Amino acid sequence: MRHEGEAAVQRRSGVRRADWGSARARPEIPAVAGDFLRAQRMIVIGAADASGRVWASALTGPAGFARPAGERTVVVGALPGRHDPLAALFRDGAGAGGGHEIGMLAIEPATRRRMRVNGRARRDGDRLTVRTDQVYANCPKYIQTREITGAAAGPPGEAGGASAAETLTPRQQAWIGRADTFFAATRVAGLGADVSHRGGGPGFVRVLGDRRLVWPEYAGNLMYMTLGNLELDERCGLLFLDWESGDALHLTGRARVEEDPGGVPGAERLVTFDVDEAVQVGGAVPFRWTFGEYSRHNPPVIPGTDG
Incomplete structure (x- = not known):
């Protein structure tokens, strides 16, 4: 299916291939993708809640908790935790029938491998069943290597509690300002949801106050x-x-996407993000990761550059 939003961005970027983007992705799960999925212990998901707000979340489990079950079905043996912004979306009875549009990203920082799966999800007991519409791999650019070196005791998100606000606290602003990785979820009704990885050197996301962020869009696929x-x-x-x-x-x-990158090194454009709500969940992911090395593709970050 032609995606008019992708086509518009591609035209502005000089991309002339009609089969690029969503039109290139296929719904079937290749064997190699299925093997990769079975090895993962964390899946990032993106979806819209009942009010239409879009959120990104992480689901975790032992290797094999996410697996293919046929050429167009993925079963994920986990649900968003009770403090997760997407928890209500998959309560009993929710997502029946065709299910909710969902984007999924399986990412393995240790090897810089990742794959995306977009489709529709419904709850089936204590798991999600996803009917796939798009399955495809991504390049390893901008992924920092990390290894799982430990795990916390108890269920994810139970010990740390949660807080919600319309603005970012100073501690949250500092957290974002030193981040080298984040995940972005988007959705267009009828065209599906998607979740993607963004990476760069620490400071590549600029905090412009308690409700605004800016990040560079680097060259991708x-x-x-x-x-x-x-x-x-x-x-x-x-x-x-x-x-x-x-x-x-x-x-x-x-x-809001700005085509002028404003002299930010390596940027093709900038994205300005205005916060409507921030939810912090303690211990949402049970794993503890040890940093390895930064991607050699990360452009330099110039302190104070806000585009």
Whole structure:
């Protein structure tokens, strides 16, 4: 299916291939993708809640908790925790029938491998069943290497509690300002949801106050699935993980793409994000990660550059 948002971004970028982006992705799960999925212990998901706000969240489990069950079905043996912004979306009875539009990202920081799965999800007991519409791999650019070196005791998100506000606290602003990785969820009704990875050197996300962020869009695979969705619907969700504590910072708001990168090194454009709500969940991810090395593709970050 042609995605008019992606097509518009591609035209402005000089991409002339009609089969690029969503049109290139296929719904079937290749065997190699199925093997990769079975090896993962964390899946990032993106979806819109009942009010239309878009959120990104993380689901975790032992290797094999996410697996293919047929050429167009993925079963995920986990649900969003009770403090998660998407918890209500998959309560008993929710998502029946065709299910909710969902984007999924399986990412393995240790090897810089990732794959995306977009489709429709419904709850089936204590798991999600996803009917796939798009399955495809991404390049390893801008992924920092990390290894799982430990795990917390008890269920994810139960020990740390949660807080919600319309603005970012000074501590949350500092967290974002030193981040080298985050995840972005977007959705266009009828065209589906998507969740993607964004990475760079610490400081590549600029905090411009308690409700505004700016980040550079670096050169990628020319599919423009995130930017294509934002072309048609500016609602967006971001997820920042604290890799040492397992805490999660979920942001929902609106993103505006600016074609002029303003001299930011390596940037093709900038994205300005305005926060509508911030939800912090303690211990949302049970794993503890040890940092390895930064991607050699990360452009330099100039302190004070806000575009």
